[in-house]
Amino acid sequence: MSNQNLTHHVMSDDIHSQERISTGVPGMDDVLGGGYLPETATLVRGPPGSGKSIFSLHFLAAGLDAGETGLYINLGEPEAYIRDTGRRFGFDIDGLSFLNLSASGDQFQGEETYTLFESGDVETPSLVENIRTEIEEIGPDRVVVDPVTEFRYLAPDQHQFRSQILGLVNFLKAEGATVILTSQAAESMPDDDLQFLVDAVVSMEDDSGRRTIHVSKFRGSSVRSGHHTLRITDDGMRVWTRLDPNRHEREDTSAKLSSGVPELDSLLSGGLTTGTITFLSGPTGVGKTTTGLQFMKEAAGRGQRSVLYSFEEDTQTLFERAEAVNIPITDMIDQGTLKVEVIGPEELTIDEFTHHIRTEVEDNDAEIVMIDGTSGFEQSLRGVGAEPMRHLVKIGRYLRNMGVTGLVTNEVHEITGEFRATDQGMSYLADSIVVLRHVEYKGTLRKVIGVLKMRTSDYENQLRELEITGHGLRVGESLPELRGILTGTPGWDDDET
Structure with missing residues (x-):
């Protein structure tokens, strides 16, 4: 048993x-x-x-x-x-x-x-x-x-x-x-x-x-x-x-969850720790969902099951974007290693949504659960009331208690001073915070990725360039010359060659 x-x-x-x-x-x-x-x-x-x-x-x-x-x-x-x-x-x-x-x-x-x-x-x-x-x-x-x-x-x-x-x-x-x-x-x-x-x-x-x-x-x-x-x-x-997280618990069997991208794993000191909650935070179009799917792709290769709840993207767009960056989302679904559920506005109550999560975790052995879009989560589910993040806290505690890895994408428009994982100041919910940002270099836009927080282990305190290509994610070497990422005005040292 x-x-x-x-x-x-x-x-x-x-x-x-x-x-x-x-x-x-x-x-x-x-x-x-x-x-x-x-x-x-x-x-x-x-x-x-x-x-x-x-x-x-x-x-x-x-x-x-x-x-x-x-x-x-x-x-x-x-x-x-x-x-x-x-x-x-x-x-x-x-x-x-x-x-x-x-x-x-x-x-x-x-x-x-x-x-x-x-x-x-x-x-x-x-x-x-x-x-x-x-x-x-x-x-x-x-x-x-x-x-x-x-x-x-x-x-x-x-x-x-x-x-x-x-x-x-x-x-x-x-x-x-x-x-x-x-x-x-x-x-x-x-x-x-x-x-x-x-x-x-x-x-x-x-x-x-x-x-x-x-x-x-x-x-x-x-x-x-x-x-x-x-x-x-x-x-x-x-x-x-x-949902009452205190009624659910499994034996702690934490391990490292690899992304399949060595440089990204290096940022995370070997990968994400299973049974923890990670926020993927950044502006629109920076690659938050793709980064989450990359972890699911690697887990699927090991026969592990994941489930993605999308609040802000329709199925066709999600599938097209994933296939375009070498994430075989259709094959993963056909093989039973991934389930994607798009949740529209007012479609479910918060209790129905948490029941869906429990079913996937307890009956279908999902090991990764991704909530794609905190803004959509707040606006789409009936019954969340004036404190929607309180329900996200319960979900996070439940996933931790059950040893399930949680991924939460959060769109932020600006990061100034102390980092905030969401506009509601909910960064304390996350065991890990991975930040993705657009930066400008000589008139071109680039993407960077870094880790701001990991409770369970040490991590690399460098920023790396992120590229999303037709072959998948590519994470480059560290960028010590990049400055100002947390002030809202990122840029490069003038002496960069």
């Missing part, structure tokens, strides 16, 4: 040390540490249209698939609508039982008033008797009450409402059911009282066009904190958990 598999096997044993009930929503069990605890009640809250009913159908359908029985107590939408919703999302809920208490149901057509848990001697029918009868007949393993907030209209006051809901929850749990109650969360109708009556609270929100889900309460177990991305597609609902 590999180190990777061993690590995740151990973590899985810890997560599932308690018996769990699956939510049925891909990714949500991971948020809850394996799923719901049995015979508990969870409040699923959110505004209209947030997906509470779909979330509930996932839960009930998972139970049916596992040979369990389920009951949907619907006080909102009628049964026909809910069944149609289930079919549209591909749920097999033919075996699901319904107790129709919606406004369109027979119970609400007359003039009767209905009470919960009142004396059995009352003359009018009681909703609780309907529920009791259904529960006793079916003996459901899973129950959904959607939405439980409708009971507010049937109780004479808030105190009795809370007492009635607590009695209902305790009755269902005593009958061996695991329960979901849904709540229409709104400022006009707060549900704080309901949150105190249940074992877990799951909230759905819409944050600037990005659906999220988070768990604010979960008795009896720890959960993944924070707001996680929630998506609803034609196949139903999916949760993409936030």
Whole structure:
């Protein structure tokens, strides 16, 4: 068993040390540490249209698939609508039982008033008797009450409402059911009282066009904190958990990663150290992406797999440029040693993107991950908020913990005084900083490359000329006569011949 598999096997044993009930929503069990605890009640809250009913159908359908029985107590939408919703999302809920208490149901057509848990001697029918009868007949393993907030209209006051809901929850749990109650969360109708009556609270929100889900309460177990991305597609609902670097670790097996260009390796004291993060920093067109691909080309020759996430260049342009400088990007992809993924604006949330990285690292054994374009990273991913570099820090920590080499290209327009790897002053993120610059010599433009920082080893403190030719990268001898590279006005000594 590999180190990777061993690590995740151990973590899985810890997560599932308690018996769990699956939510049925891909990714949500991971948020809850394996799923719901049995015979508990969870409040699923959110505004209209947030997906509470779909979330509930996932839960009930998972139970049916596992040979369990389920009951949907619907006080909102009628049964026909809910069944149609289930079919549209591909749920097999033919075996699901319904107790129709919606406004369109027979119970609400007359003039009767209905009470919960009142004396059995009352003359009018009681909703609780309907529920009791259904529960006793079916003996459901899973129950959904959607939405439980409708009971507010049937109780004479808030105190009795809370007492009635607590009695209902305790009755269902005593009958061996695991329960979901849904709540229409709104400022006009707060549900704080309901949150105190249940074992877990799951909230759905819409944050600037990005659906999220988070768990604010979960008795009896720890959960993944924070707001996680929630998506609803034609196949139903999916949760993409936030990246937590501390949950991932492999044994340290660091080595040197050669570029295949001896002079560049000399600058780097033998190459990049694996399991570190290197920033390739410089202005547009200086060769940052090409330099990163050169390391991937050399790794491919050793059978190692790399993945490149491009935020600022389309696939055709990237391929044409790589092939033009003797980097056989098409062959590398065909041989499975390289994957290129172009990510357009608003295409992914930050949680989906980090899931892509985890899949490549943990399932497909990627040993190099390149993020091509910090500006595109900031602007393209939904959910990065006002501090996009905070997410890049997490990605960097994850890659380090997993022993994966990270390459990050960053476009800078000017370097003056103390070097900054990005305009946000994020050079501290990098274990190594490789700077590439355009310089002018007698009316011609040249490129130079140098190393400003390496945490893991010594490095050559010289600048070398860089050429990008049809045969690949060529790095020349050191240029001691070059001056001013860090002042923003690089040039050559007047006595150069």
